[in-house]
Amino acid sequence: MTALTTGARASAVGTAHTRVEGRDKVTGAARYAGEIPFDGLAHGWLVLSTITRGRVLSVDADPVLGMTGVLTVLHHGNAPRVDIDYTGVLGMPPDPTIAVFQHDRVPHAGWPVALVVAETSEQAREAAESLVVRYEEEAHDVTFPGERPDASTGPGPGGPGATEKGDLEAELAASAFVLDAEYSTPEEHHNSMEPHAVTALWDGGRLEVVDSNQGTVWVADELAKLFSLDPASVRVRSEHVGGGFGSKGVRAHQVAAVMAATSLSRPVRVVMTRRQMFSLAGYRSPTTQRVRLGADAEGRLRALEHRCLSRTSTVYEFIESGAGPARVMYDAPAHHTENQVVELDVPSPTFMRAPGEAPGSFALESAIDELAEQCGIDPIELRLRNEPEVGPVSGLPFSTRNLPACFREGARRFGWADRDPRPGVRREGRWLLGTGTAAASFFAGAAPSTAAVTAEADGTFTVRINAADIGTGARTALTLVAADAFEVPTDRVRVRIGDSDFGPAMIAGGSMGTRSWAWAVTAAAGELRERLSLGDGIPPEGITVRSDTTEAVGALAQKERHSFGAQFAEVAVDVATGEVRVRRMLGVFAAGRIVNPLTARGQFRGGMIWGISMALHEEAVRDRNTGALYGADLAGYHVATNADVPLVEADWVDDPDPDDPVGIKGIGEIGIVGAAAAVANAVWHATGVRHRALPIRPDRVLTAGTRA
Numbered sequence: 001m002t003a004l005t006t007g008a009r010a011s012a013v014g015t016a017h018t019r020v021e022g023r024d025k026v027t028g029a030a031r032y033a034g035e036i037p038f039d040g041l042a043h044g045w046l047v048l049s050t051i052t053r054g055r056v057l058s059v060d061a062d063p064v065l066g067m068t069g070v071l072t073v074l075h076h077g078n079a080p081r082v083d084i085d086y087t088g089v090l091g092m093p094p095d096p097t098i099a100v101f102q103h104d105r106v107p108h109a110g111w112p113v114a115l116v117v118a119e120t121s122e123q124a125r126e127a128a129e130s131l132v133v134r135y136e137e138e139a140h141d142v143t144f145p146g147e148r149p150d151a152s153t154g155p156g157p158g159g160p161g162a163t164e165k166g167d168l169e170a171e172l173a174a175s176a177f178v179l180d181a182e183y184s185t186p187e188e189h190h191n192s193m194e195p196h197a198v199t200a201l202w203d204g205g206r207l208e209v210v211d212s213n214q215g216t217v218w219v220a221d222e223l224a225k226l227f228s229l230d231p232a233s234v235r236v237r238s239e240h241v242g243g244g245f246g247s248k249g250v251r252a253h254q255v256a257a258v259m260a261a262t263s264l265s266r267p268v269r270v271v272m273t274r275r276q277m278f279s280l281a282g283y284r285s286p287t288t289q290r291v292r293l294g295a296d297a298e299g300r301l302r303a304l305e306h307r308c309l310s311r312t313s314t315v316y317e318f319i320e321s322g323a324g325p326a327r328v329m330y331d332a333p334a335h336h337t338e339n340q341v342v343e344l345d346v347p348s349p350t351f352m353r354a355p356g357e358a359p360g361s362f363a364l365e366s367a368i369d370e371l372a373e374q375c376g377i378d379p380i381e382l383r384l385r386n387e388p389e390v391g392p393v394s395g396l397p398f399s400t401r402n403l404p405a406c407f408r409e410g411a412r413r414f415g416w417a418d419r420d421p422r423p424g425v426r427r428e429g430r431w432l433l434g435t436g437t438a439a440a441s442f443f444a445g446a447a448p449s450t451a452a453v454t455a456e457a458d459g460t461f462t463v464r465i466n467a468a469d470i471g472t473g474a475r476t477a478l479t480l481v482a483a484d485a486f487e488v489p490t491d492r493v494r495v496r497i498g499d500s501d502f503g504p505a506m507i508a509g510g511s512m513g514t515r516s517w518a519w520a521v522t523a524a525a526g527e528l529r530e531r532l533s534l535g536d537g538i539p540p541e542g543i544t545v546r547s548d549t550t551e552a553v554g555a556l557a558q559k560e561r562h563s564f565g566a567q568f569a570e571v572a573v574d575v576a577t578g579e580v581r582v583r584r585m586l587g588v589f590a591a592g593r594i595v596n597p598l599t600a601r602g603q604f605r606g607g608m609i610w611g612i613s614m615a616l617h618e619e620a621v622r623d624r625n626t627g628a629l630y631g632a633d634l635a636g637y638h639v640a641t642n643a644d645v646p647l648v649e650a651d652w653v654d655d656p657d658p659d660d661p662v663g664i665k666g667i668g669e670i671g672i673v674g675a676a677a678a679v680a681n682a683v684w685h686a687t688g689v690r691h692r693a694l695p696i697r698p699d700r701v702l703t704a705g706t707r708a
């Protein structure tokens with residue numbers, strides 16, 4: 001562990017700490033965006049299209065406007081115009097889906113066509129459900145994958161569309177072992193516990209927004225651009241957030257709420273229903289992936305090809321870059337990766353925890369397991385033989401790459417050494433037992449952030465940083481980081497977050513939030529301590545120092561920066577019903593210095609549990625006739641619940657990032673990476689049958705049978 005503190009004071013970073021807002025949350029004192037009171041609050045209810053493709057002929061607002069409490073009906077015929085010709089703070093153009101009510105086109109089922117605003121939420125809902133919207137319907141296509149000659153190659157969050165080196169066919173032909181397999185993952189939804197909720201207030205040229213999001217600057221910046229407002233006149237606050245997972249950026253409801261607030265000059269609240277979240281909140285595209293591997297007699301890769309096809313809407317290109325992990329994990333003389341996408345009449349997909357890596361690692365880490373089987377080499381040993389010296393595509397050195405340490409420690413704790421590699425030979429009554437493993441990685445970076453720290457006259461310290469705590473424990477982590485930086489106990493530090501007036505900072509995303517914010521806090525605190533050491537005393541208003549890490553982050557040396565991990569799973573498969581039960585899971589991660597072991601363990605385990613869910617349960621099924629989802633709710637969309645989740649352990653090896661002032665890398669997403677592959681590989685080990693399509697449903701297990 002890096003020693004970052006001086007004197008006898010124990011480091012707060014690295015010590016388990018309960019959430020600083022934990023008491024507020026469990027007592028209900030912590031208020032979320034949809035429940036903060038406002039004087040004169042009006043309630044908006046979104047009306048979504050019932051057709052999948054076509055155009056709106058009319059919105060029959062008059063009868064609804066006569067209903068009790070109804071204030072207005074916004075639709076494409078009367079809504080204010082907005083400007084979507086801009087680049088957002090993430091460096092990407094906006095998804096035009098957020099520019100609500102700008103035209104009569106309907107590009108997918110569940111497209112927002114109107115907002116009904118009333119005095120109460122109940123009145124708004126009743127009126128919204130009574131609103132008659134007439135459509136001209138056109139034929140739609142939601143079929144994925146099918147034959148897709150129209151697929152195009154393009155970049156995603158994971159990097160460029162395609163990478164290529166070496167002669168793939170020649171290396172495959174010269175390989176002692178060749179694997180060529182196709183994998184698929186279904187449409188998956190994040191659907192956080194707290195639905196998306198916003199309250200907008202237009203007050204004398206100033207826009208006040210109370211919201212649930214992953215970055216108030218993200219939302220404030222885009223609202224200012226959409227409505228052509230001076231950024232200084234837009235304030236977005238987001239104090240407590242009940243989950244985001246990539247879905248809580250700028251979405252249709254915030255824009256609709258601002259439109260209504262400006263036209264009514266009243267605060268307007270819009271909350272998505274759970275069902276609406278399935279078409280308005282973004283989701284993970286389904287994928288079909290082809291992996292071709294060629295290895296020599298010792299299992300060393302000569303050829304690696306990973307191609308991933310995903311799906312986007314007709315209005316916005318978002319690519320699920322499943323071929324990304326191969327660019328980091330394994331090298332070969334011939335190395336090809338490609339991410340392709342097709343446009344269909346579906347909602348736009350978006351970032352969903354470990355975008356690219358989650359589905360990509362399922363395919364790649366299943367394929368590596370299949371190759372290990374072919375080669376007759378232990379799957380951990382095969383991975384160790386293929387540890388690259390430098391980034392396989394970038395050619396850059398790794399800042400740290402402690403994947404072997406994760407496998408060694410994981411194997412020891414999981415009891416891997418005693419494993420009989422033969423599949424389908426362990427039976428316990430009607431259960432077949434098996435174990436599996438997979439590797440994990442996720443990009444570890446830092447983004448520019450600003451922070452303000454104040455030494456108060458009473459000897460306490462206040463940190464103001466526009467961080468977002470979306471349930472990760474970010475506020476608590478920053479309290480520990482700040483306590484170390486000020487060299488005081490944690491109870492002398494208060495951390496204020498979630499307010500765009502605090503200035504620009506990284507969003508809670510890309511596993512980069514805590515690291516980026518901690519950097520800014522540490523920098524400001526260091527400067528403040530220097531000021532305090534001059535011994536001038538603290539005036540009543542305190543002494544405030546601001547930091548901006550733009551330069552420091554920009555000066556980071558060019559290296560491959562990633563967290564790594566080793567996932568292990570044991571499953572039991574019921575040969576009579578096809579049911580798969582995970583019996584235990586272990587994840588060992590090399591993910592930088594761990595700030596708060598308590599919440600970090602929860603973060604890793606949450607990702608791993610999501611991996612169980614992805615492997616066995618989650619699947620949104622789109623009806624090709626209606627173009628909409630069957631069962632767009634949490635009854636129809638199955639997620640792992642308590643009975644599905646056995647002993648799940650997460651731990652880590654020492655892995656401080658040498659280029660980070662606190663040693664942090666970031667842990668938000670890596671927990672899910674490889675987790676589904678570890679489960680699927682365990683199902684193979686139990687049954688002797690490969691499952692290359694997720695989820696591994698009982699009917700699929702029964703249909704595929706066993707080789708036991």
Ligand code: MOS
Nearest residue numbers: 246352353509510
């Ligand atoms: Mo995450 S998918 O970067 O919120």
